[in-house]
Amino acid sequence: MSASKPVKQKRCKIKDADGVVCGAMFTPHRTFQMWCSPVCALNKLANDKAAKVAKEARKRAKELREAKIKAKSRRKWEKEAQAVFNRFRRLSDELAGYGCISCGTMHVESTVGGGWDCGHFLGVGAYPELRFEPLNAHRQCKKCNGGSGKWAKKKRGVDDAYRIELIKRIGIEKVEWLEGPHEPVKHSIEDLREIKARYSKMARELMKRLWR
Numbered sequence: 001m002s003a004s005k006p007v008k009q010k011r012c013k014i015k016d017a018d019g020v021v022c023g024a025m026f027t028p029h030r031t032f033q034m035w036c037s038p039v040c041a042l043n044k045l046a047n048d049k050a051a052k053v054a055k056e057a058r059k060r061a062k063e064l065r066e067a068k069i070k071a072k073s074r075r076k077w078e079k080e081a082q083a084v085f086n087r088f089r090r091l092s093d094e095l096a097g098y099g100c101i102s103c104g105t106m107h108v109e110s111t112v113g114g115g116w117d118c119g120h121f122l123g124v125g126a127y128p129e130l131r132f133e134p135l136n137a138h139r140q141c142k143k144c145n146g147g148s149g150k151w152a153k154k155k156r157g158v159d160d161a162y163r164i165e166l167i168k169r170i171g172i173e174k175v176e177w178l179e180g181p182h183e184p185v186k187h188s189i190e191d192l193r194e195i196k197a198r199y200s201k202m203a204r205e206l207m208k209r210l211w212r
Helices: 038-071 074-096 142-147 152-170 172-178 189-210
Strands: 116-120 137-141
Touching: 074 116, 074 137, 074 189, 116 142, 137 142, 137 152, 142 152, 152 172
Parallel strands: none
Antiparallel strands: 116 137
């Protein structure tokens, strides 16, 4: 009979409680043995248990996220999509060097909600189909955007100034196109999820460019 082959040594890759790999060389008694000593065997059991607990926690967290997404109303999705779209348009105009589209100011006081708004040329209440139209939304100071709806005389002045500057930026043909008419649009939840994801990504890319 031929002599049996010597058992090949292994390096113990078991981690201790601090995450330090043992690294000791040992001769396994069985082919599946991964630990060099009883201490490392206990560490492996603890590691396996911790991994199982972490996996179950990730699974529960994923289920919770999916449940929240499923329970979220269309109105909530619309609000979140609007917020990221507005942020994208503010960043776009900032990167282009534009100030307030109505009064032209380049500097505003920073407030809790941020120093700038995203003002729609044609309001989303009367023109919901233009809610996410980039040509219809531009960087606007809070004084112009907030004040435009309070007093009729001021509103006319703000709106007129907006239109004049908008014509300079995009041309009269596109402004007249914005002014309609347009087909009614009602975004589904899936539409709003896609819009939110798309403009979130674009806003992140603009932030990177601004901070270079």
